Amino acid sequence: MDNQTINTLLGHRSVRRFKPQSINPELLAGLLECGLRASNTGNMQLYSVIATTQEPLRGELCKLHFGQCATAPLWLTVCTDVARYHQYCRVNGCDEPYGNLLWFTSALVDAALCAQNICVAAESKGLGFCYLGTVNYNTRQIAELLQCPKGVVPVIAIAMGYPDEEPRRSERLGLDAVLHSETYHTPTDAELVETHRVRDDDPFNKKMVEENGTRNYCEIFTTKRYTRSMNTAVSNDLLQFLKDSGMWDF
Amino acid sequence: MDNQTINTLLGHRSVRRFKPQSINPELLAGLLECGLRASNTGNMQLYSVIATTQEPLRGELCKLHFGQCATAPLWLTVCTDVARYHQYCRVNGCDEPYGNLLWFTSALVDAALCAQNICVAAESKGLGFCYLGTVNYNTRQIAELLQCPKGVVPVIAIAMGYPDEEPRRSERLGLDAVLHSETYHTPTDAELVETHRVRDDDPFNKKMVEENGTRNYCEIFTTKRYTRSMNTAVSNDLLQFLKDSGMWDF
Numbered sequence: 001m002d003n004q005t006i007n008t009l010l011g012h013r014s015v016r017r018f019k020p021q022s023i024n025p026e027l028l029a030g031l032l033e034c035g036l037r038a039s040n041t042g043n044m045q046l047y048s049v050i051a052t053t054q055e056p057l058r059g060e061l062c063k064l065h066f067g068q069c070a071t072a073p074l075w076l077t078v079c080t081d082v083a084r085y086h087q088y089c090r091v092n093g094c095d096e097p098y099g100n101l102l103w104f105t106s107a108l109v110d111a112a113l114c115a116q117n118i119c120v121a122a123e124s125k126g127l128g129f130c131y132l133g134t135v136n137y138n139t140r141q142i143a144e145l146l147q148c149p150k151g152v153v154p155v156i157a158i159a160m161g162y163p164d165e166e167p168r169r170s171e172r173l174g175l176d177a178v179l180h181s182e183t184y185h186t187p188t189d190a191e192l193v194e195t196h197r198v199r200d201d202d203p204f205n206k207k208m209v210e211e212n213g214t215r216n217y218c219e220i221f222t223t224k225r226y227t228r229s230m231n232t233a234v235s236n237d238l239l240q241f242l243k244d245s246g247m248w249d250f
Numbered sequence: 251m252d253n254q255t256i257n258t259l260l261g262h263r264s265v266r267r268f269k270p271q272s273i274n275p276e277l278l279a280g281l282l283e284c285g286l287r288a289s290n291t292g293n294m295q296l297y298s299v300i301a302t303t304q305e306p307l308r309g310e311l312c313k314l315h316f317g318q319c320a321t322a323p324l325w326l327t328v329c330t331d332v333a334r335y336h337q338y339c340r341v342n343g344c345d346e347p348y349g350n351l352l353w354f355t356s357a358l359v360d361a362a363l364c365a366q367n368i369c370v371a372a373e374s375k376g377l378g379f380c381y382l383g384t385v386n387y388n389t390r391q392i393a394e395l396l397q398c399p400k401g402v403v404p405v406i407a408i409a410m411g412y413p414d415e416e417p418r419r420s421e422r423l424g425l426d427a428v429l430h431s432e433t434y435h436t437p438t439d440a441e442l443v444e445t446h447r448v449r450d451d452d453p454f455n456k457k458m459v460e461e462n463g464t465r466n467y468c469e470i471f472t473t474k475r476y477t478r479s480m481n482t483a484v485s486n487d488l489l490q491f492l493k494d495s496g497m498w499d500f
């Protein structure tokens with residue numbers, strides 16, 4: 001069933017080390033046009049894309065992502081954006097009713113679909129990229145650095161450029177874990193252990209368990225990478241930022 | 251700069267009317283495998299995909315989407331899913347710290363990237379699809395119908411099948427509206443009017459203004475399609491559902 005599109009999707013690898021070569025503006029514009037074509041709620045396009053390439057800004061942004069992907073020549077910060085739509089409302093003498101949870105989640109999905117189109121197009125052209133979940137950890141600082149007004153929330157960060165490494169294709173849980181036929185089916189513990197062998201028995205992951213000195217792979221996440229206290233702190237900060245940004249008026 | 255992938259992305263049209271022909275299971279599995287390859291936070295894959303094809307369930311689900319896309323043979327409900335990860339935690343004797351805003355938004359992005367890969371792959375194979383924002387309006391009822399346990403939140407709905415129409419390629423705001431160079435730049439009102447001409451002057455949209463009897467295109471959204479009172483009610487329902495589902499513990 002393969003074709004170029006499907007081979008591109010199946011061949012995806014996150015790239016974190018890049019050559020110095022920049023991405024030419026015409027190519028970048030072409031990739032972004034692919035992003036704009038993605039489906040979105042009511043065709044309202046409640047997102048913005050900030051492309052950062054120039055120093056010192058690029059380096060400062062990288063610092064807010066804890067120095068990850070330091071060699072990436074291009075940083076895309078995709079934001080949910082009701083500010084532009086509310087301005088459109090004001091210009092048209094209309095109500096401005098989109099600063100609430102429904103529209104944050106709707107815009108978040110739309111931003112993600114747009115981002116993924118950009119990334120798929122990029123990979124089809126030989127570029128590499130990495131999504132950076134750290135956008136959630138320094139949302140307020142990133143918004144300030146990038147001069148986002150109220151109503152604009154950085155939600156997705158992508159480091160992009162020409163790959164300077166050939167990373168492994170990381171393992172994934174399979175359809176036996178993720179796909180549910182007709183309705184949701186909760187597995188038995190034994191079934192879950194079975195579908196998660198691909199994860200727990202992965203040589204790379206087993207090495208991580210050794211290096212981290214945890215009892216198992218799961219415990220790396222719950223005690224080191226994404227702990228309860230960190231999750232709670234970040235969730236509170238994120239909610240406060242949404243409130244300050246006028247996205248919690250309901 | 252085109253190639254098959256980019257042509258697929260640029261050629262996207264939402265399809266809402268489908269032939270009776272079903273999607274064969276091997277093809278569907280192949281599309282879903284493309285979904286699994288999408289980037290995701292920490293490779294935790296905090297999402298599930300429910301594929302619904304059988305009556306009466308398919309028809310009941312369609313009703314919860316207000317009867318849209320009634321002829322679609324396949325419905326994909328993509329859910330944020332911390333239930334599976336928490337079960338993995340329990341099996342491994344670990345804490346279960348992912349029922350909070352940070353992980354709802356992280357999982358929502360991951361679910362969307364997975365969904366978009368599935369849809370892009372589908373379109374490359376001649377299938378059509380439509381994302382249904384109505385998943386946010388009846389989240390609780392959809393979760394109940396599809397037997398989602400606590401921690402599983404339906405966030406994206408896709409109707410899919412072989413197209414039985416050739417819909418128009420709807421207009422989009424361009425990069426002059428959506429792309430920001432280096433930092434965010436708020437347009438002047440005059441600039442905004444200029445970048446939104448593609449929307450306001452679109453013949454299809456102008457006809458909608460006539461049919462709706464509004465002063466302008468924007469007002470269709472603020473007074474008819476997505477009004478303040480509806481947005482407030484849905485946001486409150488959604489938040490209550492997240493709380494009931496154990497996704498608001500912080």
